[in-house]
Amino acid sequence: MLATQRRHRILQELQASGTVRVADLASVFGVSEMTVRRDIDTLDAEGQLLRVHGGATRTGTFSAIEPEFVSKSAQETEAKRAIAAEALSLLRPDMILLISGGTTTYEFARLLPRGLGLTVATNSIMVAKALVPGAPGPGAHGGIRTLVLGGQRTPSEALVGPVTMHAMENLHADLCFMGVHGIDPEAGITSPNLLEAEVNAAMIAASGALVVLADASKYGVVGLAGIAPLSSIGTLITDSGITTRGSGNAAADVLTQAVGDLRIATVPARAEQAALPASAAQPHSHLPAGRTPQVTAHKGHDA
Structure with missing residues (x-):
């Protein structure tokens, strides 16, 4: 699975449940936890989620961060x-x-x-x-x-x-x-x-x-x-x-x-x-x- 596909899936899971865990995502994607953490770091830098200990959570509904194309x-x-x-x-x-x-x-x-x-x-x-x-x-x-x-x-x-x-x-x-x-x-x-x-x-x-x-x-x-x-x-x-x-x-x-x-x-x-x-x-x-x-x-x- 490509990085963009994994990140899309992460955002979908956040939309559905509000939070995600690194260990769970690594198991679902069949990749290392380090790979998932890098995906979460990237999405956090873009303002699309909030990185927390062990996973990530949704940001607020108000957005001032402009994501890249x-x-x-x-x-x-x-x-x-x-x-x-x-x-x-x-x-x-x-x-x-x-x-x-x-x-x-x-x-x-x-x-x-x-x-x-x-x-x-x-x-x-x-x-x-x-x-x-x-x-x-x-x-x-x-x-x-x-x-x-x-x-x-x-x-x-x-x-x-x-x-x-x-x-x-x-x-x-x-x-x-x-x-x-x-x-x-x-x-x-x-x-x-x-x-x-x-x-x-x-x-x-x-x-x-x-x-x-x-x-x-x-x-x-x-x-x-x-x-x-x-x-x-x-x-x-x-x-x-x-x-x-x-x-x-x-x-x-x-x-x-x-x-x-x-x-x-x-x-x-x-x-x-x-x-x-x-x-x-x-x-x-x-x-x-x-x-x-x-x-x-x-x-x-x-x-």
Whole structure:
């Protein structure tokens, strides 16, 4: 098992039980306790857990630590791909899109069809890389006009600051596809980075409608800086894990009332994914043309 996979599993166990023990994890993973301690030290340094004697515990729900792109990309991978695939249903020919930084928006960018005459403006280095001619995706020979907003690079591979804000001036887009650090009924959508929150707010203001792509683990997380209230979200696409979150598993009901359109993409069963041998894994596979994961319809969405 790769280090990123172990760390993802550690975070999953923390999410489920609140604490983990080094000895137990070493037994489950079939590695030494020293290896597990190194994984926990790495996650502690990223602010994703709190290292304690003999194991680790969850941090508080408030977060001011901005995790790196590579670290985030190893988390909730299947959910992000299902969400990204469902987001394709919102596209129309000749649209102008603003796409923010984030690992889920990166998955979305990788799937963008090249034959719709799309124009994309982004402050994400990774999204821009996914859109270069010849990048993996439907129709691998370009076809998407891409505008990269300049600025200061963040740990999440986004570009922020005065240069980015200046580049945003006079831009207008049909849709803004946004990844977020946290989504909360009271705090709205948030970021751990003040400058990135500023850029994201400008993207919303420059767009006809906001589409937030956020897996269920983001629910209840509150970052340092607010971006916008939930009422500003035209469409929120999340995964089926949202149906078990919140007090009394009420997160889906809360979001249904708070946003314009809630869409829930079904993620393949974890047991089925775990049964695949490592050699059979396809981290960059794509759905056949015209296929998207099954989704549950909420509030104005025809399944």
